Amino acid sequence: MAVRKVDPGDGKPRCAWATKDELQATYHDREWGRPIRTDAGHLRRMAQEIFQCGLSWRIVLVKTPALKEAFFEFDVDRVARMKPKDVDRLMANDRIIRNRRKIEATIHNAGVFREIASEHGGYCKWFNKLPSSSAKEIAALYPLFRKAFRFMGPETTKCYLMGVGKIPQAHEPGCWMAS
Structure with a gap:
């Protein structure tokens, strides 16, 4: 995945999806991949x-x-x-x-x-x-979420888990937020 720059005044490289506009860049920087506490x-x-x-x-x-x-x-x-x-x-x-x-x-x-x-x-x-230290443990979460919740297929579950920091590497290589 390509990392590009969007410049809301800082010139930081971000995940490609977050480079389309300032709204997405701000969401990326403040929320994406960060644990949720409530x-x-x-x-x-x-x-x-x-x-x-x-x-x-x-x-x-x-x-x-x-x-x-x-x-x-x-x-x-x-x-x-x-x-x-x-x-x-x-x-x-x-x-x-x-x-x-x-x-x-x-x-x-x-x-x-x-x-x-x-x-x-x-x-x-x-x-x-919930265990998430290996690819196997993460893969086991998909059917759990699909069974328990509505509208939570594998891709939606993956995005949710990445977005709330459960899956590591939510950010693309080269992104300033990548660890």
Whole structure:
């Protein structure tokens, strides 16, 4: 993968996908590949990956503030309690990505987060204990996520795991963020 420069004033080399504009460069520099420390943060990142399916990452980044508002800042309990009337309300909100299946998946997944939290003392606690030190351990996570969560196929799961720092080398060689 090629590393290119985008210049939001600093001239740093970044992963190729993050060189299209300043919004993506900022997301890359501040969030991509960094561990998440809250359940709400994990739900937001999972929802972003779900809403990105079939769309550009830039669209998701532009819509994220409205998604945060629509999904109560991704408060797991509040999202898990959303009802069909809430889905209808969100479908009428032209500030978000209006895909019924993705909205319903986010609500369903919040319910799964809540179940995991009740069994393990928090989604983050459970997530941080998941093994990921080898390619085999990482590969074993894909069917786990596909079974437990909606809209989390192998590629979406891989992007989520990379985005939250579970998979090492989230950054391309030569990127200033690569370790």
